[in-house]
Every structure is written in structure tokens, then in C-alpha cells.
Amino acid sequence: MDHPNATNVSTSQSDFSSIFTNRVLPCFYCVVFVVGVPLNVMAAWIFFRVPGVSGFVVYLKNMVVADLLMLSTVPFRVAHDLNLGIGHIRVITCRYTAVLFYFSMFMFGGVSSLHLLQKPRFARLLSLFSWGLFFFLALPNVILTSKTANEQSSRDCMQLKTPLGIKWHKVSVFSNLSVFWLTLVIVVFCYTSIAYQVYKSYRRVGRDSSDVRRKSNRGIFSILAVFFICFVPFHICRVPFTQSQTTSSDFSRNIEFALKQLKEGTIFLSSLNVCLDPVIYFLMCRSFRKLLFRKLSMKHRRRSQTNAQSLSNINRERSTDTLD
Template identity: 25%
Template sequence: MILCLSNNGNCTNVDDLVKRYYLPTMYSLIFIVGVVGNITALLVYMVKVRPWKSSTIIMVNLIITDLLFMICLPFLTYYYVLDDSWTLGIIMCRFTRFIFHFNLYGSILFLTCLAIFRYVAVVHPSHAHSIKQKRWGTLACVLGWVVAVAEISPAFNHFDTVKHNNKTYCLDLASNNPEIIWPYSWVLTVVGYLVPLIVVCLCYWRIMKELKKGPHMGSTKRVRARRLIVLILTCFIVCFFPFHVLRALR
């Protein structure tokens, strides 16, 4: 996007400004806050939380995916600071892009698992004890890792480097081979995001309905639970929806 602020011909490429200044700044802040926050959370779960339940195992795996994402942020920051000039080779390019997308879809899957487990615990209380057992959390996380890898693996070879105007670019899904990537990108959006979004919304909708039943529907715990559900759904949409829309537009 080119933005002209006056009639004297001085124009600014907004995309370049975003990549050169905004993204490195935001990635640096996310890296610092993310590393400190996730390591702290992981230590709390490892040291203080006892006994572990299925939800605990899912949360720990969610933290691990976030920490993996933190690994790729310094490389992306370095890339954008150098004005989209990749100097780390094709292997690191593919690794960085793969980890970025793996975190995205791994996080979505683990958040979906949490929603399903909470749905079973609240809406079907007779199964609550069973669903809290660690083996179900372990099984859900193993499936989550396998599915996330399966979703992203077809794109691995399309995370590539190309040379243009004496610069090497590290391409992501939105930049490389649109005639091939476009169908895959839409399938990934539907399977990796829209289907989990529908599942999460349905689970929390049923939980909300269940929380409204009974004589204590206005109790502090239930009000807090409803607010937490709204917050989770808002984050699920705000954090993931814009990325998929922008990728589709590109």
C-alpha cells in the first residue's frame, strides 16, 4: 500500500513501514512477554499444581507450543529488520515458517480440546470424573500434535527462499505459488480454524445454557465462569480470525 501525505510526490509504502518497524517491535515485545509468561506458567504447573488432571496436561502442551513459537520470533524479527532480507538459509526459513504455523494450528487444537473437555464435565456431569483422568488429556494432546503436524506438513516444501533484486526472501504460504497454495490454504482455513471455531462455540454455548439452570444461576462462580467463556471466545476470534482473513485476501 502506497500512502501519499502531500502533493509534492513524497509517498510512503505502508507495507514497508509495517515490516521494517511495527513487526520487529511487536515481535520483540511478544518474545519477551511470552518467554517470561510461559516459563512462569510452566513452572507453576510443574511445581505447584497437584494432582494433574486432563485439563492440566492440555494446558502444559499449549504452553509448550507457545514456547516453540517464541523460538522463531527472533529470526522473523531479524528478517524484517533487514528489510525482508533472509540470510539464514533455506533450512532455517522452512523451520521458522513451519514453527509459526504449527503454533497457530496447534494452539487452536488444544483450545478446542479444552472446550470439549469442559463441555463434557459441565453438560454431562456423569462423565466428569472419567474425562478428568490424565490418560484422556494425554490422548487428546498426542492427537493434537499429530493433527497439527499433518495439517502443516504439505506446506513445508512451499516455505522457500527466492532471490530478487539482490535480496533473498523467505516465503510463507501467502507469498508462494498461489495457484497451488490457494486451494490448500482454504482447506487449511476450514479444517484448521473454522471447524474448531464452530466446535468451540457450540461447546461453550451449551455450557452457558447449563450454567443458567438451577437456583444459583446468579452466583459469583457462575457469573465468573460465564465471563471467562466470553473472554475465551473473544480471544479465539480476535487472535486467529484476522490472520486467516488477511491470508485469504493476499
């Protein structure tokens, strides 16, 4: 005999899932896409005119590329969540765009230590190594997601993976998690040391260090804020969620459902990175600010010249009419 409470729980979970993952999140992703595309296209246009004279600029250029790749996957995620295109969109999302999304996300962690390097040549080499490493981890997830899709299996990406694909998925997830947490520890340690050294040096020479500390802290906390707001929540919940996906665990259906909702919510937080990164570019890169202000001033100057020319033409036409 079925228990009425079990039926109510299942129904409420299904309703919550359809509202949160199939209605709410797609709307939020659309906002991220609309805001993120112009910001990152503008950032790319500016950065490809900035010479890579430091490890920090190399780092920012890598971030721009990773953000553009992540943005390219958002329309597919929205179509998948809204059940548009049904099977075809779901298969494309599982095999390609979801892998590209995670690849871009983990690249942010992989290249985040580049801005601590002074020599641009070494930063470029490390960035190439990071791209190669994460590509090596991501490519098998595309190749081994090769089972024939049907209405049921296309709803769950894990059902499209071969047995080897499931094992590789777990290996790649824990490898990426290890790189992320290692990078986070390095960045937090280095930034704490930098902030302390800046404060100590200005105390030693007897200068007012309030402005320096404020500027230094602004840059430090902007990067750390992106780490902790966008990526830390996802990497915390990723371990139990992957365990529930890939092993015959003792997770109840209620816990599996909660982990699924938590994972989808934290993935959205990760996507906010594409809107916050341009703020980091503006706050921390002087060359970016100079080129941006120069572009805006040139546009304003051209607009003023056009308005002045139009006004001159109007006055000339009025003078001609008066003479006639």
C-alpha cells in the same frame, strides 16, 4: 507515458510498507517477546509440576508448549523484518521459523477443544493426534521450500517453493482453516450451553447465581476473547491473501498490497496470544494459582528470612564493637 498518479501510489505504498512492516511491527514483536518469555517460562515451570488429572490441564499444558514454540520464532521474524542478515535470515524464516510459527498458531485451534473433555487419557490421545496432524501438514512446507535463494526470491517466500510446494501450501492453509473454524463453532456452542446450564441449575434451586455466573462467564469469555481477538482476524483475511499468492487472480496491485499489510497486522494479533494465555491459566486453573501463590510466598519468606538474618548479623557486629 507513465501516469504521475500511479507513481505516487507505488511510492506511498512502498513507504507505508517500510514503516509498518519493517519498523513498527518489529518493535511490537520485541515487546511481545520480552513480556511473553518470562510469563511462559514461569507457566511451563508451574504446569510441569501440576498432574494432568483432567482434560483441561492437558489442554493448558499443550498451550504452554505451543506458545514457547511460537516465541522461539519471534527473533527470526524481527531480524527478517529489519533486514538483518539479509538472505540467510530470510531463507531460514521462509523454510523453518515461519512454518513453525503457523504450526504453533494452528495447534492452539487444534487443541482448544481438549478442555471440554473430562477424561485426561482421551484428551492426551486427542492432543497427540492434533500434534501429528499439524506436523504432517507443516513438514512438506519445509521440504518443498527448496529453490535456490537469491536477492530477489528471498524477499518472497512463495518464490522459494517448488510448484508442488505452492500446491501443498494452499492445501495446508485451507486444511488448517477448516480445523480452526470447526473448532471455533464447537467451542462457542459448548460454552454457550455450559453457561446456560449453570444459570438454569442455580435458578432452579433458588440460589443467588450472580457469583457463579460471574466466575463462569469470566472463564468462558477469556478463552473466547483470545479466539476472537488473536485468531479470527487472521483466519478471515487468510483466504483472500492465499488466493492472491497462489493463483493467477485478478487482484490489482493495490489490493495485493492491502492484503499483505492486513495479513502482517493480523499475524501480529495472533502473536499476542503468547501474552494473553498466562492470564487464562491464572483465571481458569486453580492448581496453577495455588502453585504460583505458593512460589511467591516462599520467595517472600526467604527474602524476609535473609533480611532478618542480615539485620541480626549487623546487630551482633554492633554489640561486639561496643564491648571492644
